[in-house]
Amino acid sequence: MINIPRGTQDILPEETKKWQLIEAKLHELMKLYNYQEIRTPIFESTDLFARGVGDSTDVVQKEMYTFKDKGDRSITLRPEGTAAVVRSYIENKMQGLPNQPVKLYYNGPMFRYERKQRGRYRQFTQFGVEAIGAENPAIDAEVLAMVMHIYQSFGLKHLKLVINSIGDIDSRKEYNEALVKHFEPVIGEFCSDCQSRLHTNPMRILDCKVDQNHEAIQNAPKINDYLNEESKTYFANVKQYLDELDIPYVEDSNLVRGLDYYTHTAFELMIDNPDYDGAITTLCGGGRYNGLLELLDGPSETGIGFAFSIERLLMALEEEGIDLGVENNLDLFIVTMGEEADDYAVQLLNKLRHNGVKADKDYMERKIKGQMKQADRLKARYTVVIGDQELENNQINVKHMESGNSETIRLSEIVNFFN
Template sequence: MINIPRGTQDILPGETKKWQFIESRLEELMKLYNYQEIRTPIFESTDLFARGVGDSTDVVQKEMYNFKDKGDRDLTLRPEGTAAVVRSYIEKKMQGQANQPVKLYYVGPMFRYERKQKGRYRQFTQFGVEAIGSEDPSIDAEVLAMVVHIYESFGLKNLKLVINSIGDIDSRQEYNQALVEHFEPVIDDFCQDCQSRLHTNPMRILDCKVDRDKEAVKTAPRITDYLNEESQAYYNQVKAHLDDLNIRYEEDPNLVRGLDYYTHTAFELMIDDPDYDGAITTLCGGGRYNGLLQLLDGPDQTGIGFALSIERLLMALEQEGIELVEEDPLDLFVVTMGDDADRYAVRLLNDLRKQGISVDKDYLNRKIKAQMKQADRLNARYTVVIGDQELEQQRIAIKDMQSGESEDIALDQIAEFFTK
């Protein structure tokens, strides 16, 4: 027997309705904020992610699915959405559009070779937003407000928005030097990843899952102490907007995010519930990226965005006991007796479906009792039984499966019955 690949999942009927509901709700919310959908390829040039995500990140070093095509080109299944959206923005010259900033959203599968655990898959579905072309604190606040709005719209309440500023490039250079000086005397006590990042991306040491509880991490310099005047002013304006919007937040100076392209605002939305049954409490995260476009040979433009995992959203909803959708009832189930009735039912089902009525029948030549049980399992609102007598008289009894009451109608009036 061939089994499903490790770290992936089949989303079965019933569960797919939850996914459809979530995606539909997200689409409705994007209309409120005037964001439009973009769809990019599932695989891209490996160089896009090596340059855009960062050579020193776990994503690039350990987690990407790379392969060569028949033209000997290095390709990668996309591990995240931002780099691909920015690539499209540059390639399609979206900076020339009249409406700026360009406000985009995407939803689709991403791929990372990670250790399987609850809420984390090797193929996962990510929804993300990118606003490109404006360096205005109010657009940062809009994106943060959107994040909170999304999760609250599904009924989640135990939420915590955590924010930080990681400054501009100048601030980060000074801060990185301070981190190197701080960690260098004790770096031998840290994991191999942290040791390799000391001189390439020391901020990532603060985000290490292995060494995050070490005393040197707790006493490390704070980025907020190294923000230059411009970066501090930008951060203060973002917080002022959040205060105006009555959005509660916490500041965490160690929040640096996992990808190299972030500058200024960084944030995560987390489950704030001590009884939450899950190792991963971060629901989504994102931030501003002011150098990414130029890093990918694009214009001197800035952007901000975030991404969320629909799998983690579903897990949080399940933990909170929030039901998204009820099973859609079938309008009508047609029970047949005999070959002539079955042949007639095939035409009847086709006609009713064209008129917007959901209808089904038996396909296993079962007896009437078994067919009625199937109607119950399908949660059919009504049933009709068609046999030789019904065909001869051209009349049937349509039965309400909840009340048990029946109504005698002409066979050709079924569609009209549902219209009423």
């Protein structure tokens, strides 16, 4: 027997209905904020992610699914969405569009070769947003408000928005120099990944899961002490907007985004429930980025975005015991007796469905009792029984399954009964 690849999952019909409901709600929410959907290829040139995500990241070094195609080109299954969206923005010259900033969202499968654990898959579905073309504290606040709106719209209440500023390019440069000076004397005590990042991306050392309790990390310089006045003002304006929108937040000077192109606002949305014992507490992460477009040979534009996995959202909903209210019923189940009635039901089903009626029938040649049980399992609102007599008299009883009440109508009028 051939089994499913490790780190992937089959989403069976009962669960798929939850996904469809979530995705439909996300599409509707994006309309409120005037964000447009973009769909990029599932695979891209490996160089896009090497440059766009960063050679020093675990994603590029350890987690990407990379292969050579028949043209001997290095191709990678996308591990995240931002790089591909930015590539499309550049390639399609979206900076020239009349409506700026360009507000985009995406939803689709991503691929990372990482250790399987609850809430983490090697193929996962990521929803993300990118607003490109404006460096304005108001749009930072809009994106943060959107994050909260999304999760609250599903009924989640135990949420904590954590924010920080990692400053502009000049502030980051000064901060990185301070980190190198701080870690150099003890870098030999750190893992090999941290050692290799000391001079290439020292902020990534602060994210290290292996040495997170090391005294040098606990006592490392804070980015807030290296923000210039422009960066402080920008962050103060973002917070002012959040206060005016009554969006609660927590400042955390240890929250950084390790990639070189991130600047100014960084944030995470976390589960804030003392009773939650899940392995994953971070639901969503994002930030503002300057320099990414230029890194990918694009114009000097800036953007802000976030992303989260649908799988983690579902976990949070399950943990909170939130019922999505998925509808799982038919309008009508047709019970048949005899070949002539069965043939008629096939035609009738086609007519009903073309008139927007959710309907089905038995295909397993069950007895009447078995067909009625099938109607119950499918949660049909109504059933009708069609046999020789019903066909001859052109009359049927339409039974409401919940109340048990029946109504006699002409067989030829059944479509009108549901419209």
